Amino acid sequence: MTVLMEIKDLKVHYPIRSGFWNRITDYVYAADGISFTIEAGKTYGLVGESGSGKSTIGKAIVGLEKITSGQILFNGEDVSKPSVRRKMKYNKDVQMIFQDSLSSLNPKKTIYQIIAEPIRNFDKMDKESEKQRVIQLLDIVGLSKNAMFQYPHQFSGGQRQRIGIARAIATNPKLIIADEPVSALDLSIQAQVLNFMKRIQKELGISFLFISHDLGVVRHMTKNIAIMHLGRFVELGTREDIYNNPQHIYTKRLLSAIPQIDIANRDANKAKRAQVEAEYQEKRSHFYDQDGLAYPMHQISDTHWVSTPPTNISEGAGK
Amino acid sequence: MSEKNETQVQQSVQGKVPEIKDGAVIVETPSTWRTIKREFLKDKVALVSAIILAVVFVTVIIWAFFIPRSAVTNVNIIDQYLTPGTQGHLLGTDEQGRDQVKMLIASARNSLMIAFMISIIGQFFGVIVGLITGYFRGIVDTIIMRVIDFWIVLPFLMIIIVLVSIVPKYNEWTLIWIIGLFAWQGTTRLIRSKVLSEADRDYVRASKTSGSSNFMIMFREILPNLASLIIVDTTLNFAGNIGIETTLSFLGFGLPNGTPSLGTMVSAATDPTVLATKPYVWVPPVIFIIVICVGISFVGQVFRRAADARQRLG
Ligand SMILES: Nc1ncnc2c1ncn2[C@@H]1O[C@H](COP(=O)(O)OP(=O)(O)O)[C@@H](O)[C@H]1O
Ligand SMILES: [Mg+2]
Numbered sequence: 105m106t107v108l109m110e111i112k113d114l115k116v117h118y119p120i121r122s123g124f125w126n127r128i129t130d131y132v133y134a135a136d137g138i139s140f141t142i143e144a145g146k147t148y149g150l151v152g153e154s155g156s157g158k159s160t161i162g163k164a165i166v167g168l169e170k171i172t173s174g175q176i177l178f179n180g181e182d183v184s185k186p187s188v189r190r191k192m193k194y195n196k197d198v199q200m201i202f203q204d205s206l207s208s209l210n211p212k213k214t215i216y217q218i219i220a221e222p223i224r225n226f227d228k229m230d231k232e233s234e235k236q237r238v239i240q241l242l243d244i245v246g247l248s249k250n251a252m253f254q255y256p257h258q259f260s261g262g263q264r265q266r267i268g269i270a271r272a273i274a275t276n277p278k279l280i281i282a283d284e285p286v287s288a289l290d291l292s293i294q295a296q297v298l299n300f301m302k303r304i305q306k307e308l309g310i311s312f313l314f315i316s317h318d319l320g321v322v323r324h325m326t327k328n329i330a331i332m333h334l335g336r337f338v339e340l341g342t343r344e345d346i347y348n349n350p351q352h353i354y355t356k357r358l359l360s361a362i363p364q365i366d367i368a369n370r371d372a373n374k375a376k377r378a379q380v381e382a383e384y385q386e387k388r389s390h391f392y393d394q395d396g397l398a399y400p401m402h403q404i405s406d407t408h409w410v411s412t413p414p415t416n417i418s419e420g421a422g423k
Numbered sequence: 424m425s426e427k428n429e430t431q432v433q434q435s436v437q438g439k440v441p442e443i444k445d446g447a448v449i450v451e452t453p454s455t456w457r458t459i460k461r462e463f464l465k466d467k468v469a470l471v472s473a474i475i476l477a478v479v480f481v482t483v484i485i486w487a488f489f490i491p492r493s494a495v496t497n498v499n500i501i502d503q504y505l506t507p508g509t510q511g512h513l514l515g516t517d518e519q520g521r522d523q524v525k526m527l528i529a530s531a532r533n534s535l536m537i538a539f540m541i542s543i544i545g546q547f548f549g550v551i552v553g554l555i556t557g558y559f560r561g562i563v564d565t566i567i568m569r570v571i572d573f574w575i576v577l578p579f580l581m582i583i584i585v586l587v588s589i590v591p592k593y594n595e596w597t598l599i600w601i602i603g604l605f606a607w608q609g610t611t612r613l614i615r616s617k618v619l620s621e622a623d624r625d626y627v628r629a630s631k632t633s634g635s636s637n638f639m640i641m642f643r644e645i646l647p648n649l650a651s652l653i654i655v656d657t658t659l660n661f662a663g664n665i666g667i668e669t670t671l672s673f674l675g676f677g678l679p680n681g682t683p684s685l686g687t688m689v690s691a692a693t694d695p696t697v698l699a700t701k702p703y704v705w706v707p708p709v710i711f712i713i714v715i716c717v718g719i720s721f722v723g724q725v726f727r728r729a730a731d732a733r734q735r736l737g
Contacts, residue, residue: 212648
């Protein structure tokens, strides 16, 4: 159980600019005091509805977004500065898979050029080994080596996402951030790509931070789940904690939103959803502060953390 | 085809490693050249324009090569204003008694070359500045864009005339650079707005996490995606620059004496008698300018449609 990455009180506030000179007039608190730990070889799920700040956290971790405050420790070293990251070739070890597979592959480059890019920049190889490595990577993600000479638009969505995976694993990284990697794909192809990622994660022993807006998808990917809302974590725990013993009204709401293919109990499910929604509306002022933001989390068991108002810890946890 | 291919993999992957190595699904997206060809076939006017332009350009460039400098500089008052067809002068002669056909070819060569050079200069600086401000954004972008907003509203024709008059050693390169000074701002704006949207695409982020430098990302990742935009812009600017150079030469602030230009030829019409009684002196260059500029804009429209799928005809 080695700690690979530690995120401490991470804040990313986006300035909102306006006016003739583009002056900063306000901020979006996209990530606001996030702390968690990633252990080597483990998969973590980060769930929340769209706009809750998941991508922001992912981008901050790979170094695509400047952080406002806090620390990101990788193997104990603070990597929040670009100069530090460049010197230690940080992205050789920390990679990302993007949501939109078409947008994430340059339409003017061949698949070979796309996959070889991180290899060229991080592992100095001769031409022949580079080529062998690209062929090997294509093989790992189940594409024939002829794909090398083709362009992204010649592939289907699922194949493109596998090309994105091949690029992400090209330099044998230790951590991959997968930002909603299947949410843009057809339902029938989602399972296929998810299985690929799971297999690669196991075989190569890579840590994954799996970002999704869908608790139903995350359930298949990981045992460790964090729920976030409006820039803050509201609940963190194991799969059992989250699915069988949800404490926060927002978690309950996300759970009730998982689509059910259960025709017999359709009406019952609908009633359940309405009840959860009513509870959410009723208790909102209790679970969120006067600005509508979540309170800090408190530990309620070995593995389970939940955001509760400071005065009513026992009441919030006892339910 | 695509459906079938995916489902095969889908089945084989359930639970274990897929055995089938699938290649690219043939989702045929036509190449840029094919699209351009199709757009030309759909737009007969543009096709005819393109053919005329090609014939004219090739003729002008090759023929001008065989015209001696003396043919456009020698003055021979005796042969002044010969009407077309006399003494073997197909289009007659001008005030200095020079053959109008040779003058037209030599002038067209100069005007086209100068407009071409200005377009290249404008594109070069426009693309580089647009890439830098659009990619890095921030304070540099704000400042440069404010300067350009200001620059674009300047009365540039007047400023060019002043510069042309005060520059001491003056030749066609001076003119090219002076006009070029005002030829890149529009391109910068256009490129910048495209770069702003390109830089926000995930392939740029992926390139960053793949360890590529900003320089590499700007020129190797983003620039190729601007290619069609640059072609369209160059084409349309080229026509515009022919207009600017001929206007200046017409006004007497363009090419120096001894370097014939279409604008200088047209300026013969400023003499009221020539304008009224000797149309064969000034009509040919006017027709030439109109044909070239209209033709280029038709061809430019085809390039634009080919570059932007939403405007396509077929
Ligand atoms: N570059 C940016 N500038 C300003 N606001 C941004 C930027 N990127 C994201 N945001 C805002 O930050 C919030 C979180 O966004 P994001 O991290 O993309 O959420 P998620 O991935 O959970 O959908 C949103 O309100 C979004 O509008
Ligand atoms: Mg997102």
